[in-house]
Amino acid sequence: MIVWLNGTHGVGKTTTAALVQQLIPDSRVFDAEKVGETLMDVNPGLPETDNFQNWPPWRSLVVETAHRILDYTGGTLVMPMTVLIEPYWREISQGLASYGIPVRHFVLHADQETLRKRIQDDTMMGPSVFRYNYLTPYDEAFHGWLGREAHVIDTSALTPGRAASEVVNSLSAA
Known part of the structure; x- marks a missing residue:
């Protein structure tokens, strides 16, 4: 199974993913951003874009990598990754489904004011x-597709630990 933690930058996906991984036996965190970083290192570079x-x-390498990891290790992959473009999400989720991999899609959400404050006060990235x-x-x-597509967890007033517990509790309830 894949537990996909979606949401914008600064909402707490990476922190929450590490905590979710600690709560789910036989789980690993796979950051799909590393696939993008690898592609950014191709030389000469791939066509210019503002987002890998x-x-x-x-998208296809994320699917293949997740599939290969799960095929090798079994268990659960916790994937913290922002995907805001619906056709990209469809491509990824359908690719995973073609391998019979169930995906539990969560959106870690916070209101705009909270997000701006978190980004402003981030001591790691500034x-x-x-x-x-x-x-x-x-x-x-x-407010378009994403809020309807996934299980939303509002992190505006939650600690990362509490958000992780809500993710895991939701998995258990299903």
Whole structure:
């Protein structure tokens, strides 16, 4: 199974993923962003883009990598990754389904004010224009397809530990 933690930058996906992994026996965290980083290292570079998710190989390689990891290890993959473009999500989720891999899709959500404060106060990355730039596309996706597509966990007033517990409790209830 895959537990996919979606949501915008600064919502707490990476922190929550590590905590979810600790709560689910035989689970691992797979950060699909590393696939994008690998593609960014291709030389000469792939066609210019502002987001590696726009490269079709990223989406298919995420599917293949997740499949191969699960085929090798079994268990559960916890995947913290923002995907805001519905056709990209469909491509990934259908690719995983073609391998018979169940995906539990969660959106870690917070209101815009909370997100802006978290980005501003981030002691690891500091304020980030890149992260701020995704707030509007996230809001549009959330109020469009994304909020209907996934199980939403509002993290505005939750600690990462509590958000992780809600993810795991939701898995148990299904």
